Amino acid sequence: GAVVSQHPSRVICKSGTSVKIECRSLDFQATTMFWYRQFPKQSLMLMATSNEGSKATYEQGVEKDKFLINHASLTLSTLTVTSAHPEDSSFYICSARVLQETQYFGPGTRLLVL
Amino acid sequence: GEDVEQSLFLSVREGDSSVINCTYTDSSSTYLYWYKQEPGAGLQLLTYIFSNMDMKQDQRLTVLLNKKDKHLSLRIADTQTGDSAIYFCAEEGNGGATNKLIFGTGTLLAVQP
Numbered sequence: 249g250a251v252v253s254q255h256p257s258r259v260i261c262k263s264g265t266s267v268k269i270e271c272r273s274l275d276f277q278a279t280t281m282f283w284y285r286q287f288p289k290q291s292l293m294l295m296a297t298s299n300e301g302s303k304a305t306y307e308q309g310v311e312k313d314k315f316l317i318n319h320a321s322l323t324l325s326t327l328t329v330t331s332a333h334p335e336d337s338s339f340y341i342c343s344a345r346v347l348q349e350t351q352y353f354g355p356g357t358r359l360l361v362l
Numbered sequence: 363g364e365d366v367e368q369s370l371f372l373s374v375r376e377g378d379s380s381v382i383n384c385t386y387t388d389s390s391s392t393y394l395y396w397y398k399q400e401p402g403a404g405l406q407l408l409t410y411i412f413s414n415m416d417m418k419q420d421q422r423l424t425v426l427l428n429k430k431d432k433h434l435s436l437r438i439a440d441t442q443t444g445d446s447a448i449y450f451c452a453e454e455g456n457g458g459a460t461n462k463l464i465f466g467t468g469t470l471l472a473v474q475p
Contacts (some may be wrong), residue, residue, distance in 0.1 A: 297462065353404040
């Protein structure tokens with residue numbers, strides 16, 4: 249089946265630093281990748297949608313300069329949290345999809361900003 | 363706007379059936395999904411149903427869709443302790459190649475041995 253990986257699985261960083269999270273589709277080429285954020289005991293909130301080779305489409309209320317998304321190839325998308333602050337601490341989950349097929353989710357990355 | 367709601371918590375005994383309910387608002391949804399999330403993990407797709415169907419069965423899972431009432435349910439037969447997790451329903455719109463998933467609030471299923 250379709251496998252999506254994320255790296256790192258968890259990261260702790262100091263306030264003010266930037267953190268990059270990778271999302272890879274391991275056995276398929278993803279035309280679209282999605283980034284979600286999940287706070288404890290809450291649902292997933294879509295942050296942005298990215299298509300390979302084009303700029304990401306951000307959801308309302310998500311700062312583009314804060315959460316930089318790069319979708320450089322059909323198997324890799326990265327999310328960079330710039331100048332992270334404690335309120336950015338969350339569980340970040342990516343998903344990948346081929347055309348209009350089902351989204352396959354990564355295992356998530358837990359970010360803790362001290 | 364889009365809003366998908368679920369009850370927060372369900373507790374059942376091992377061997378009983380579990381029914382998790384979901385209501386949605388977007389009548390143009392083409393697919394509706396059920397995902398399972400175990401603690402600290404990503405989402406596992408359990409099953410999905412196309413909007414022109416009213417029932418789908420897959421082993422222990424039965425999905426019922428009442429499109430008129432915009433109500434979706436997931437029935438798990440012979441619930442096991444390994445089924446304990448958070449279950450999310452999600453609706454997918456009809457917006458072309460970048461259809462978005464709108465997730466429900468999640469239902470925590472606790473299975474008592």
